[in-house]
Amino acid sequence: MESTLVSLLHGFSVAFEPINLWYAFIGCLIGTLVGVLPGIGPLSGISILLPITFGLNATQAVIMLAGIYYGSQYGGSTTSILMRIPGEASSVMTCVDGYAMAQRGRAGSALCIAAVGSFIAGTFGIVMLTVVAPPLATLALKFGPPEYTALLTLGLIFLAYMSSSSLIRTLLMACTGLMLGMIGIDNMTGHFRYSFDLVELGDGIGIVPVAVGLFGLGEILSTPSKNVTGKVMAPKLRELLPTTQEWREAAMPIARGSVLGFIIGIIPGSAHIISSFLSYALEKKLSKHPEQFGHGAVAGVAGPESANNSASTGAFVPMLALGIPTGPITAVLIGALMVHGVSAGPQLVTEHPDVFWGFVASMYVGNLMLLLLNLPLVGMFVSVLRIPYAYLYPLIIMFCIIGVYEVSHSIVDVWIMLIMGVFGYGLRKFGFDPAPLVLGLVIAPLFEQSLRQSLIMSNGDYLIFFSRPIALGLMLVCIALLAMSALSFFLKRNDWRTKLAVAEAGET
């Protein structure tokens, strides 16, 4: 512990060198820009700027690239809240309640809560990274396909809490998402599924085109400008800050989101995508007022945003401690280190303490920088809403197209976005909520692969899900949740769903 402190202090001495501070700042600034501009997500941002870092040394390169990564997680919520465009999968849930808050004139408050939540979660993640990285990383390796399957089963059960529409509607949306998620090459057998001979569909349908279409474009299609004229959504200056009541509502979700996100973040693989979805479902399950979710619940912004940021920090644990990438972004970071002859791995701490501790310390600094950078920007961002809607929505369409195109420079993706926009417009007419569809799309390829991998490992024996401690634990939670809902169904207790139905029936 003491040696950790000494090393960390050494790290701070590296991080506080003016040149390193400068690169951390540049990274955070570009990250914020990348995050705020819809669609151009952290991966494309880092990939584009990777060649620039070849001229720097390893420490500066990784400080700057990591700054872009976590900086973009801060900025990612902005367009979700203001325009309902999710820049990436992890901000889909923010679109729901963040945008609803914006429509109630609480855009500034939502942005502030997202920024502060991100700061707390990010800092929590780094403290955990500093203190417990190596043992946790070894534990994370135990998370193989069976554990993944169990975690995703839990995610599927949580689907039921995702939406305020009826269970049948929620499940239908999830099934649609699951089916969309199965498009593309089947990794296990090499079959092309439902790809209609389009190579672009080989890797499946991207989450960004679907989410931007369903949420961003779908919203525009169902909102004619004559319906919004005269309605001012932009708040006054003193209304920008959250009220004491809102802070109180946000506190616990931020704390829970930080812990949940970090745990999911350290799992090698792509599990971190579902951290914000799980946090949303968890908050809704724990909330005293679940009926507020979807209509601008503060917890629905605070929880997922914190979970998302904490998970992105957690993803550094296996990368730094074991040298294994947890996703495409950490893979690029490892590549950036390799270019400088530094190999990420168990020896990183001992062979390159300057890089390791300088990097860790720079994340503390970077998170503070981001908070100081983002809070003053809230006022500026909110003033976007002062643009009359007739002028704003063509701008949003433009950003939807750029954003989706820039992800992989594929025009097919942009067509998918348009189709999904029209589909989203149709869904609204019939009272369907698109959020479960996106979660289904996210889960489908992961769930299918891990299920089939597990069965390969066990040679077709389903007991594998109950014979490994972590998988067993998660499965027991699943069973308990199912049993609880079955029980409450049979007891016909008036749960929030029926209350909501009664309330809605009363309105009409």
Next chain:
Amino acid sequence: MDRRSFVIGTTASAAALATGSAFAQETYPTRTITIINAFPPGGVNDLVTRPVAASLEQIFKHPVVVDTKAGAGGQIGAQVASAAKPDGYSLLSHNNGISGYAEVDKLFGRAPKTTRADFIPLARLVADPVVVLVNDQQPYKTLKEFVDDAKKKPDTIVYSSGGLYGATHIPVVLFEKAVGGLKLRHLPTNGGGPAITSVLGNNAQLTVQTVSASLSHVKSGKLRALAILADQRSKALPDVPTMKELGYDLEYYLWVGLFAPKGTPANIVSTLVDAIGKAANTDQFKTAITNIGLDVGYQNAADFAKFWEIDAKRSDEAVLAIGKQG
């Protein structure tokens, strides 16, 4: 346009003016050359292609940009490049993957989107031999111990690969064939990183990965290298015997090469081959490759064509041996 390419642009147009337009054909290149990279940023292909592009830029005095078209295991990039105008301004950076697509498509009764005949090999840049790795929870200290034990319990030991029919799946299948009577169970994952992770976590027991990808784990003792599929021992892993020493005639490398689309004029191809040869010999390129833990494995167009043919034959054999899965 940034200032540097502006300056380059003006000098180039000045040069073009001086030589006169009658010689325009001989002055290739006259504008930006694009190298399509079929694999995502941060991967080996990306890390090899960028320095070669930088060196080529200095030789050609024209910008050489890397355009990433990743996806579907490199098939998207290959298809984009094969459809590009064969004028020498669109090149392709690809790896072993380019050999197998047609054979896999045939297996599934699909019309192949690209075949090897769609590309002219220009140069091989690196060739990273693969190593047979087991995790530290396995008792095997030598390849022989492993083979003997694995033969006793067929279809029990699980090996992970970066993907079905992929460059880390094929060598295992070739190994199974070479040994004879060896049957391992295949766990496909989606990439080299996840394949190593699953062996580290003992969700699989064996994997075959490149030297550069596995070196840090071998050094830390988490993975044990049993054999290397190269013609000689690796400098980084001098204690690991080659397959030849152990009695198996097996070599397999993960290589990165540059290609031009079919139909590129011969004079442009030879200009490119010369220039890439020079670029691969620059200190700048060598340093960049050494830094990422690789050796320059440059082969000129003729040698590379020969190598590619042998390599592709191996790959076809392995794909047929794997066959169509469930």
Next chain:
Amino acid sequence: MTLRTDHVAGAAFVGFGLLIIALSGDLPAGRLSMPGSGFLPMLVAGLTIVLGIALFLRARESEPFASIDWQDLTHAGPVILVTAGAIAAYTVLGFIITMVLLMLVVLIGVERRRIVHAAIYGIGVVILTYVIFAIFLKSPLPLSPFGF
């Protein structure tokens, strides 16, 4: 019996599920212990059909189909068409031309704003966006054959 929204939606989902099963063609289903590439798609498609039928049967709780307000189609229709045009033109005409046209068509054609205002705003935001992407993010947006 009145046609209700859930009758239509339920039928659509049943149709969707059937379509997926029809498209699955030769995908091997495999066994429960070793699912093939057609296994989960079939399972989910089957579930979709069942849920679609359930929705159809419970349709009495939903609004009559005729009550859906389609008035905003006069807004959605043109916007869909303009967006489709912009997507088709995006990689051909490049970012600047396409997006300026998109802005002008929407602002003048659909929203009936004043031409001068629309032109200043449209050209302004497009150029600004282009500059941000090209200079600060070093990722130039698609160009037209004319070089801008």
